Amino acid sequence: MHSRLTGEVPRQASVFVVEQRGLYMRVAVGLVLCMLLASIPVSSAQSDSSEEEAWPGDPVDSHVHMTWAALTLEVNEWADDYPEIVDLTSIGQSELGRTLWVVRLSNWSMDTKFDGSAKEIVYIDGGHHGNEYLGTALAWLSAKWYINGWAEGNQEAIDVLDSTELHITIMLNPDGNDIDTRWNINQVDLNRNYDHYWNTCPTTQPGSSAFSESETAANGVYMNTVVPDADLYVTMHTGVWIMLYPWGKWPEQPSDWELYHKIREDVQDNISSIPIQNANQGLYPNCGTSRDYGYGVMGYPTFTFETDDEQFVPGSFENLNDRLGEEMDVMRFLINDVWYWRARLSVQSLSMSQDSITLTVDNGARASTANATLQYFDADGMLLWNSSFFGVNASSSNTTSLDATNLSMVDGGTFALNYQVRVVDSARWVNEPVEGIEVQIDGEEETSFLIGYGLFNPVTLMACFVAVAAVANERKELEDEA
Numbered sequence: 001m002h003s004r005l006t007g008e009v010p011r012q013a014s015v016f017v018v019e020q021r022g023l024y025m026r027v028a029v030g031l032v033l034c035m036l037l038a039s040i041p042v043s044s045a046q047s048d049s050s051e052e053e054a055w056p057g058d059p060v061d062s063h064v065h066m067t068w069a070a071l072t073l074e075v076n077e078w079a080d081d082y083p084e085i086v087d088l089t090s091i092g093q094s095e096l097g098r099t100l101w102v103v104r105l106s107n108w109s110m111d112t113k114f115d116g117s118a119k120e121i122v123y124i125d126g127g128h129h130g131n132e133y134l135g136t137a138l139a140w141l142s143a144k145w146y147i148n149g150w151a152e153g154n155q156e157a158i159d160v161l162d163s164t165e166l167h168i169t170i171m172l173n174p175d176g177n178d179i180d181t182r183w184n185i186n187q188v189d190l191n192r193n194y195d196h197y198w199n200t201c202p203t204t205q206p207g208s209s210a211f212s213e214s215e216t217a218a219n220g221v222y223m224n225t226v227v228p229d230a231d232l233y234v235t236m237h238t239g240v241w242i243m244l245y246p247w248g249k250w251p252e253q254p255s256d257w258e259l260y261h262k263i264r265e266d267v268q269d270n271i272s273s274i275p276i277q278n279a280n281q282g283l284y285p286n287c288g289t290s291r292d293y294g295y296g297v298m299g300y301p302t303f304t305f306e307t308d309d310e311q312f313v314p315g316s317f318e319n320l321n322d323r324l325g326e327e328m329d330v331m332r333f334l335i336n337d338v339w340y341w342r343a344r345l346s347v348q349s350l351s352m353s354q355d356s357i358t359l360t361v362d363n364g365a366r367a368s369t370a371n372a373t374l375q376y377f378d379a380d381g382m383l384l385w386n387s388s389f390f391g392v393n394a395s396s397s398n399t400t401s402l403d404a405t406n407l408s409m410v411d412g413g414t415f416a417l418n419y420q421v422r423v424v425d426s427a428r429w430v431n432e433p434v435e436g437i438e439v440q441i442d443g444e445e446e447t448s449f450l451i452g453y454g455l456f457n458p459v460t461l462m463a464c465f466v467a468v469a470a471v472a473n474e475r476k477e478l479e480d481e482a
């Protein structure tokens with residue numbers, strides 16, 4: 001019924017020039033460098049209406065319209081002016097051959113965060129529907145806000161770009177955009193053309209097959225090959241003023257309802273009264289959307305951001321920052337706190353007896369995980385032992401007793417946690433070494449070891465694990481002799 005793409009999409013393969021950026025080594029060290037508060041004061045970029053910030057579009061009919069040509073000039077200027085943070089490339093081409101620009105923003109002088117851990121990944125797109133200009137404008141503003149902030153020394157923008165990669169495809173449907181229509185040039189509704197329960201519900205013009213259109217196929221390939229590890233995907237439209245989370249296909253709440261409800265609570269308590277609902281109930285049943293694909297196939301936390309349909313009136317041009325300020329506040333919150341939009345497990349204690357392990361695990365972030373295991377590897381990285389599954393709810397702790405009758409300690413052995421970062425079946429798996437904890441063996445003080453004062457020192461860690469293994473062996477020898 002649906003599948004991940006493999007990168008073999010003939011039409012735009014030749015222009016698919018993005019490269020795999022970095023190896024997202026998910027060595028979660030559990031630090032809080034990126035735990036930024038959403039309440040950082042608004043930068044001057046928001047109220048300044050200098051020419052430099054003007055939206056590169058013109059009022060046309062009842063819309064403010066930016067052509068693909070204007071966008072092309074704009075994003076190339078960004079790349080020329082701020083090469084240290086703007087990496088401009090393309091996800092592919094439209095049916096008529098227009099380049100689908102993706103603006104990639106981060107502090108590119110660093111491949112990782114300052115602590116060496118992988119940067120967070122955020123994916124944003126706008127303009128699926130060519131006549132929904134405010135959705136395209138919000139994607140544009142999401143890039144522009146951080147570029148201006150960086151240029152002006154805004155600390156929030158700097159912190160985000162130091163710790164996060166923002167990948168923003170501003171205008172996914174340039175052919176439809178330039179002729180002011182919802183559809184692409186083949187009269188297809190791009191937001192019904194994704195390979196997630198494609199054409200299985202009342203819909204119009206979903207295309208001849210899933211990913212039949214070059215715009216959606218390019219977007220799918222980009223998700224699968226460049227940003228598969230994203231912990232936030234927002235797709236921007238115009239309609240009623242609402243934020244929608246999965247599913248569009250079903251009225252039921254998604255597996256990660258806890259995460260979505262928590263985000264709704266935080267947004268509505270602190271930032272905006274914008275309604276936040278699952279798409280099927282909040283709008284109408286829909287399928288084959290990028291939102292459901294992003295969640296159901298890619299495993300991202302996904303939102304459709306719908307700005308309201310009161311478009312600009314000719315002659316009363318507003319600064320986009322003023323017009324979309326509240327939407328941008330919500331986006332800044334989602335981006336600032338992207339670290340939280342998954343499960344993040346850390347072992348608090350690990351105590352071993354002959355036949356079992358008692359394990360206490362904290363989840364420091366806002367998504368639950370349902371199928372974690374504790375694993376034991378030898379010094380060469382070969383998996384020697386796997387515990388039974390256990391779950392850890394969002395923002396909670398879980399103590400569990402694991403059968404360890406088949407576990408034999410070895411010199412240089414190490415533990416790791418293996419789990420999915422969210423509950424949905426498609427959520428990505430991570431494997432994170434267990435570091436910085438006190439391992440107790442049979443609760444005897446003399447055989448306790450503090451593993452952790454050398455948190456970032458592999459030599460210290462290795463020595464500690466060797467010591468644990470040596471004691472375990474020694475105990476076994478004593479038992480054998482007895």
Ligand SMILES: [Zn+2]
Nearest residue numbers: 129132237238
């Ligand atoms: Zn739309």
